[in-house]
Amino acid sequence: MTSWSPVLPETVWSKVASVLRRELGEGPYNSYVAPSSVKPGPYGDPVLVTPTAYARDWISRNAIRRAQELWTQHDPDARILDVKSRVEYDDQARAAGQTVETKPADLRAQDLRTMSAIPVDATADRSAHRAPIQMPSPAIQSASVPTTAQLTGRITGLQERLTFDTFVPGRGNEFAYTMSRQVASWADGHFNPVFFHGPYGYGKTHLLNAIGWEAQQRRPDARIVYLTAEKFTSTFVKALMDKSTAAFKDEIRGADLLLVDDVHFIGGKTSSQEELFHTLTALMENNRRIVFTADRPPAQLSEIEARLRSHLSSGLVCALDVADQSLRIGIIERKLTQLSQKLGIAGQNPRADVMQFLAERVPGSIRELEGAVNTLVPSAGPRLGSLTLEEAMALLQPN
Template sequence: MSQHRTTDEGSDLARAWARVRANLRESAGVRLFDQWLKPMQLDEAGDPDRVRLTLPSAFATNWVRSHYAERLFREFRAILPDIRSVEIETAPARAGAAVVSLTAVPVAAPVVVAAPAAPASDVERPALEPRYTFDRFVVDASNKVAFNAAKQLAKPGAVRFSPLFLHAGTGQGKTHLMHAIGHAFMAAVPGARVIAMSAERFMFDFVAALRARDTFAFKMRLRSADLLLIDDLQFIAGKDATQEEFFHTVNEIMGAGKRLVISADRSPQALEGIEQRIIGRMAMGLVADIKPPSLELRRTLLDRKVADMADVRVPADVLDMLAGRITNNIRELEGALNRVIAYAQLTGETLDLDFAIATLGDVLRGSMRRVTIDEIQKRVSQHFELKPLDLISARRARAVARPRQIAMYLAKRLTTRSLPEIGRKFGGRDHSTVIHAVRRIEELRDTDADVDGAVRALMRDLEA
């Protein structure tokens, strides 16, 4: 194993960390990165095959663990293959200083995301979120069919239906159910081969296999799965070669009588840019939708979230307000709760209804009404005195390019559409173009008063 922390190579880990930070900043966006990820520090002391990252508070540590532990491990392994684990811990307090815990979730033991021990077993360990289990999924009429179908598919024995196709909007629990199936099936069938990945990861891995001229290994890996979980099918829309391989993989899994679970943000028939033969295969199994969470479900979720944080008290009227105002996205709802708790703890202010409303002003305004990309394009065109067709044209003049970037930024900020979907709505542009536009407008809002004023005016107009 290479000792990448030796004197001769002492900067390898630091260089890797710099690349990882740059990748996180690009993918997460400036604001999220600065708030949660930028404070992370690399501790270069210790074993050569272990990465240790520290954060200044327990609350921040738990947030990064929950949202970025797997991502950090994959990023480091892509640069330094010898890395076996990534540990995320709270930095120790200075000698003599009081230790203040911002949350009662235990943090003494670090979360370790590690590669499988080699080669005691050749069974692939799926990247499943530990929190996403059936017993932590809150059930009501909006998701009962999907929940029961998921539990049925996770049982050992003969497969009653496959594939299971779950569809729901962003943050409504479909990924939770998929990972719960994986956990339950591995518990029921020790040694089963379970593979979980996003459709986007399927595409990246397939393209990498093509470039390496090793598609056979890629095919055998996926088709040997006893349970294959593919999340967010909409991400391979318009990718003909990827869809060809995906179709054959689906056929092999179904033909072998194995378990297949697919998710997307809409029903199979409503998917754009997906081949009809793939849609036909999805419809052959069980299609289950998850509807937007009811008020009762949203309130129950908040109660459970607060119960998980011992010594944290949130007034009932604050929870009622959150459940009543943030209606479509469970992930956004939980994020809003985390935000008011963190702000209250960091500022020392009383967490009451007025404080919550002031802290979540932008979130609450954004949740009042959902806008479409078509509306955004129309409003931006009117604001800058352009034709709507200009925004989807190939014109690169600054008078058109800057409004187009603003429209893409607003589409990412105000809609739940994916980056590829936004790109397609702007003349078939690639998702990387959308990422560039979003980052550019975020930067200009901090330095260009005209751009910031235009964005603010358009957001007020669209949310009105």
């Protein structure tokens, strides 16, 4: 890349960044601006290089115009401040035959956290030097890295019905429920990563989705990615085939909260395990939050390599146990209320012996318990309240 002009950009950027920090607030500044750094562009203009495409998009929408105004006030050369993701900047450098730096030698905005704010002379008139703000066109921005919206459509997908409001806490899952609420609240002092484990149908996926919904409501600007381990693997393999792994890494590692369901399915897939290991390392180093689920605790995932198991067990490992009788009754009541309202038969509650039968019929999986209720209520219809135990048993008999 072209070398700098005699006017040091570090001096200009320190002033720009200090104002952005005050105006944007600590949260957005630390999330998007602080991890970014200023580097020389191909024609000597400065480029704000962000660690991810998501950070680039956020800065382009929310901060670049103000940053350009501030830059022009302090740069006699009136250079244009561009913004690119790390992948874009490195690709451009390689195309120009330049050596890509492995260690940033420039001034990063996060260095300002330990520096006193540098006052900006708001009355300075440099209109003679002011150049028009040039925003990168959408076509150029999306040429090498998919947009956030494109990635979201490809690998994320929270289920709308799986929220904390529809989750029934009880003795078998109370601690997992409490920790899930803490993660979703973005509270400080969290364990990282959080690992929930339990057999099929015990509520792990429900909690993972609930965390995602609640966290998004509390921080609408946060990047939250939910995917199964199978989806992680298939998307990564496709990226390998398409030679787009840089874009894949850029987006996944740009998550503020990563939710990975059924991580045990990554066992035996060497390249996917390695990618997940490096993803987990990168996210933890940047204090991003990660939650996993599996059917067993990390120590028992023998099909997963040791170093990844070690990472998975380095935070909080929490079991979801068998639902006791009172919890199963609570789940049945919640499900009955939802279905009765949907079918227009509200108030038709089953007799006590029918409720007892349902709770005892499926002592383990909550999903199977809900399936029994899903079968019984539509089958009984308006007769649900008067249904005898024998009739309920007959309706639930497999065909």
